[in-house]
Every structure is written in structure tokens, then in C-alpha cells.
Amino acid sequence: MIMNVSPKKWLLMGLGAMFLSGCATTATDPSRQNVGTTGLLICAKNELCPVVTVSWNESNKELLKLKIHLSSTYNKYDIQKVEFTNEQKSQSFAVTGSTEHDHVLGANRSTNYILAPVNLMGSLKGTSSIKMNIYTDKGIISRYVYKDGVSAPILGEFQKVYQ
Numbered sequence: 001m002i003m004n005v006s007p008k009k010w011l012l013m014g015l016g017a018m019f020l021s022g023c024a025t026t027a028t029d030p031s032r033q034n035v036g037t038t039g040l041l042i043c044a045k046n047e048l049c050p051v052v053t054v055s056w057n058e059s060n061k062e063l064l065k066l067k068i069h070l071s072s073t074y075n076k077y078d079i080q081k082v083e084f085t086n087e088q089k090s091q092s093f094a095v096t097g098s099t100e101h102d103h104v105l106g107a108n109r110s111t112n113y114i115l116a117p118v119n120l121m122g123s124l125k126g127t128s129s130i131k132m133n134i135y136t137d138k139g140i141i142s143r144y145v146y147k148d149g150v151s152a153p154i155l156g157e158f159q160k161v162y163q
Helices: 007-025 153-162
Strands: 034-040 051-057 060-072 079-085 090-094 100-104 107-117 129-136 139-147
Touching: 034 153, 060 079, 060 129, 079 107, 090 107, 139 153
Parallel strands: none
Antiparallel strands: 034 051, 051 060, 060 107, 079 090, 079 129, 100 107, 129 139
């Protein structure tokens, strides 16, 4: 029996088969995947608010990769280093490469990342504030991760790693 199938239906069936086979062949071992979550810092309405993505490898949670995104209508930033401080002690981290720049939805987005130990936030606990200082070619951008009992959304993302 020969079926009369239109070229349009053949095309759709072929695309469907390619899509399904592509999904089947790109599966990876979950223990080797990087897991990431994104959060904001504590920012006022008129401040540039960095977006930070925390990612880690499930098979090795010793180091976290913190990707910092700065989006500005007017400026591109060269992110040079990142420092976390609780006013008693601080930990500084150099970026791992050059800052990437792209243009997204009418804004300049500057992106770079650091590698930090998994216990970073735990080592800075015990005071009323934890601040993240982002050193750029246009000055230091300082925003709080924790201040006077208020946690930035990114702090919860850090805490997920410990579980």
C-alpha cells in the first residue's frame, strides 16, 4: 500500500525525527554537568545592579564559578577583580580572562567570571554585612550580599551549593 503524503508532511516528519534524535544524542552524564543559578545583589532603584550566576560541577563542588554581568545603557565595563568583605576580613579574586562585551536589548552587557572556594560565604559570616566590590576600569561597584538581616537573592543561591 502506497501512502500519498504531501511534501510538507514529509518535511515536518523529517524535522521531528532530527529533533528527537538530536535530543537523544546530546544527553550527558548528570554527575559531570555544571549546575548554575542566578541572583541579584542588594541594589537601590537608581544603581547599576550586577547579576551574578553561581555555577558548580556536581562531581567537584570545591570551587564555584561566579559569572558577573553588568548591564548599562551607556557604559561598557572592563571587570578586573572581585572582592568580598565583611569589614573585618576580605577575600579578593582575579578574573580568569578578559571581559566579554555584547549588546542585549539596547544595553551594553559586560561579563567576566572568577573562581571562588565553596565556603566563601561561610568564611565571611558573623557580621552585619557582606559586601561584593567589583573593580572595573570605571571605578569600584560596591553592592551588598547581606546587610542588617536582609539577604540578596544571590546568597540563597550560594547556600544551595552546601545542600
